Amino acid sequence: MTLLDILPSLRAVMTPRLDPALWPATTHVDDLGRVTVGGLALSDIADRFGTPVYVLDERDVRHRCRTYRELFPEAEIAYAGSALLTRAVAGWTAEEGLALDVWSAGELTVALSAGVDPRRIILHGSVKTSADLAAARAAGVGRIVVESQTEITMLAASCARRQNVLLRVDPELDGHAERSGPVHGFPPDHGHAAEAAARILAQPRLNLIGLQCHLGSQITDPARYATAIDRMVGAMADVRAEHGTILSELNIGGGHGISSTSGDACLDPAVLAEAVEDALDDACARHRFPRPRITLEPGRAVVGRAGVTLYRVAGVKRIPGGRTVVAVDGGMSDNPRVGLYDARHAVALVNRRGAAPVESVTVAGRRCEAGDELAADVPLPADVRPGDVLAVPVTGAYHHSMASSCNAVGRPPVVAVADGTARELIRRETVADLMQREVGI
Structure with a gap:
C-alpha cells in the first residue's frame, strides 16, 4: 500500500x-x-x-479534423497522409470533410480503397516515378504538385486529358525548421519558378491552377507562414504580369509543430488561423492580387497526439x-x-x-x-x-x-x-x- x-x-x-x-x-x-x-x-x-x-x-483524430475545419472555414484542409495512412484513417478524415495528400501509388491505392473521392486527392512527391504518375492519371486525382522540369515533361507527354497541377515553389525562408528533404520546389529567384510556370502554361493538357510550398516540419512560429504567403502571392502576381494568367489556389503546406515532451513549443492552430488571414489580406492588397483559396496540409498535427x-x-x-x-x-x-x-x-x-x-x-x-x-x-x-x-x-x-x-x-x-x-x-x-x-x- x-x-x-x-x-x-x-x-x-x-x-x-x-x-x-x-x-x-x-x-x-x-x-x-x-x-x-x-x-x-x-x-x-x-x-x-x-x-x-x-x-x-479515433475520437482525438476526428476532433482535430473538426478543429481545423472550424478555424479555417474558407480554406481547404488536406490531411497529409504521409504521417499515417490506413484505410480507416483515410475514411475518418474524409468523413470529417478533409481532402487528402498522397505521396506514392501505394498511398493512392490505400486512399481509393477507403472510398476517398479522387478529385479531393493531391499527389505530392519530390521524386515521382512513372508508376506514381500513371496511377494518379488513371485514378483522376484532383491535383498533381509539379516539383521538377522532368515531371512537367513526363506529364505533358502522358496525360490523355487535361490535368490540374500546382507548381511547388520554395519561398526560401531563413530560420529553424525540421527539414523533410533536400528538394523543396523551384526557387522564385533567378527565374526558375517563372520558367517552370511558362513551360506548364505552354502545355495544352496541363492546367496550372496555383502554387504550393512546404516550409519544413515542426514549425512553431506562425510568422513563417505569414512571410511565405507574402512571397507566394508575389510569385502569383508575377505569373499574372508575365502570362496574363490568374492563379486561384495557394497551398501553404503543413509542418505544424506539436509537443512531444513536456514544455515543448507547439503551433496553436487558432493563432495560425489569425496569422494566415491577416497575411493573406496584406499580401493581396500589396500585390493587388485577387484573394486565392488557401489549402493547408496538416498531418502530424492531426494524428500525432x-x-x-x-x-x-x-x-x-x-x-x-x-x-x-x-x-x-x-x-x-x-x-x-x-x-x-x-x-x-x-x-x-x-x-x-x-x-x-x-x-x-x-x-x-x-x-x-x-x-x-x-x-x-x-x-x-x-x-x-x-x-x-x-x-x-x-x-x-x-x-x-x-x-x-x-x-x-x-x-x-x-x-x-x-x-x-x-x-x-x-x-x-x-x-x-x-x-x-x-x-x-
Missing part, C-alpha cells in the same frame, strides 16, 4: 502523472492506477494484441555509476525518429501506479544499435520490473509509416480505440509474411 492509497486527497496537490498536452484527448487514469485511452486500459490492449503495438484514439505506442519491459539493468537502463521489446524499427531526427519522447508506466519514487532512466530497444534508445533521462518509478507495460505518447505520426522489419521482426499492429472498443486497423506483420517474399531458393 502506498501513501496515495492511504491519503488519496494528496493526489489533488501533486504533480499530474500525465501531461495532458502529450496524451490523447480521451486519456484517463482509472481507480486501479491504469492509464486508459478510448475507455480501455492500455495494459489490456497490450495483453490482447501483444507488444509493441500502436494505439490510435492521438497515437500511443505500448511496449513490454523485458529487463532492468542497473549500471555502476548510477545509470539505469530499462529494456523493452521494441525500439528503432517501430520508432526510427529517435535515431533519424534525435526525437525526444516522454514515457509512462501504464499498467499500474508505481509504488516507489521516480528515477531517471534510459529506455532502450532490443537491438544492439547506437540509435536504439527510445528515450534518455526520463523519469519512471524505481520499481519498474519485467512484464510492466510502458507507453510512449505522441507517436501517431511517422512511426507506423516509417517502421521497418529490422532483424526480421515484423512491424507492430495499429489498433484503433473508441468508446470502450478496440479494433485492429493493421495486423501485426508475422515471420510468415516476411518469408512470403523469399524467392531465392
Whole structure:
C-alpha cells in the first residue's frame, strides 16, 4: 500500500502523472492506477494484441479534423497522409470533410480503397516515378504538385486529358525548421519558378491552377507562414504580369509543430488561423492580387497526439555509476525518429501506479544499435520490473509509416480505440509474411 492509497486527497496537490498536452484527448487514469485511452486500459490492449503495438484514439483524430475545419472555414484542409495512412484513417478524415495528400501509388491505392473521392486527392512527391504518375492519371486525382522540369515533361507527354497541377515553389525562408528533404520546389529567384510556370502554361493538357510550398516540419512560429504567403502571392502576381494568367489556389503546406515532451513549443492552430488571414489580406492588397483559396496540409498535427505506442519491459539493468537502463521489446524499427531526427519522447508506466519514487532512466530497444534508445533521462518509478507495460505518447505520426522489419521482426499492429472498443486497423506483420517474399531458393 502506498501513501496515495492511504491519503488519496494528496493526489489533488501533486504533480499530474500525465501531461495532458502529450496524451490523447480521451486519456484517463482509472481507480486501479491504469492509464486508459478510448475507455480501455492500455495494459489490456497490450495483453490482447501483444507488444509493441500502436494505439490510435479515433475520437482525438476526428476532433482535430473538426478543429481545423472550424478555424479555417474558407480554406481547404488536406490531411497529409504521409504521417499515417490506413484505410480507416483515410475514411475518418474524409468523413470529417478533409481532402487528402498522397505521396506514392501505394498511398493512392490505400486512399481509393477507403472510398476517398479522387478529385479531393493531391499527389505530392519530390521524386515521382512513372508508376506514381500513371496511377494518379488513371485514378483522376484532383491535383498533381509539379516539383521538377522532368515531371512537367513526363506529364505533358502522358496525360490523355487535361490535368490540374500546382507548381511547388520554395519561398526560401531563413530560420529553424525540421527539414523533410533536400528538394523543396523551384526557387522564385533567378527565374526558375517563372520558367517552370511558362513551360506548364505552354502545355495544352496541363492546367496550372496555383502554387504550393512546404516550409519544413515542426514549425512553431506562425510568422513563417505569414512571410511565405507574402512571397507566394508575389510569385502569383508575377505569373499574372508575365502570362496574363490568374492563379486561384495557394497551398501553404503543413509542418505544424506539436509537443512531444513536456514544455515543448507547439503551433496553436487558432493563432495560425489569425496569422494566415491577416497575411493573406496584406499580401493581396500589396500585390493587388485577387484573394486565392488557401489549402493547408496538416498531418502530424492531426494524428500525432492521438497515437500511443505500448511496449513490454523485458529487463532492468542497473549500471555502476548510477545509470539505469530499462529494456523493452521494441525500439528503432517501430520508432526510427529517435535515431533519424534525435526525437525526444516522454514515457509512462501504464499498467499500474508505481509504488516507489521516480528515477531517471534510459529506455532502450532490443537491438544492439547506437540509435536504439527510445528515450534518455526520463523519469519512471524505481520499481519498474519485467512484464510492466510502458507507453510512449505522441507517436501517431511517422512511426507506423516509417517502421521497418529490422532483424526480421515484423512491424507492430495499429489498433484503433473508441468508446470502450478496440479494433485492429493493421495486423501485426508475422515471420510468415516476411518469408512470403523469399524467392531465392
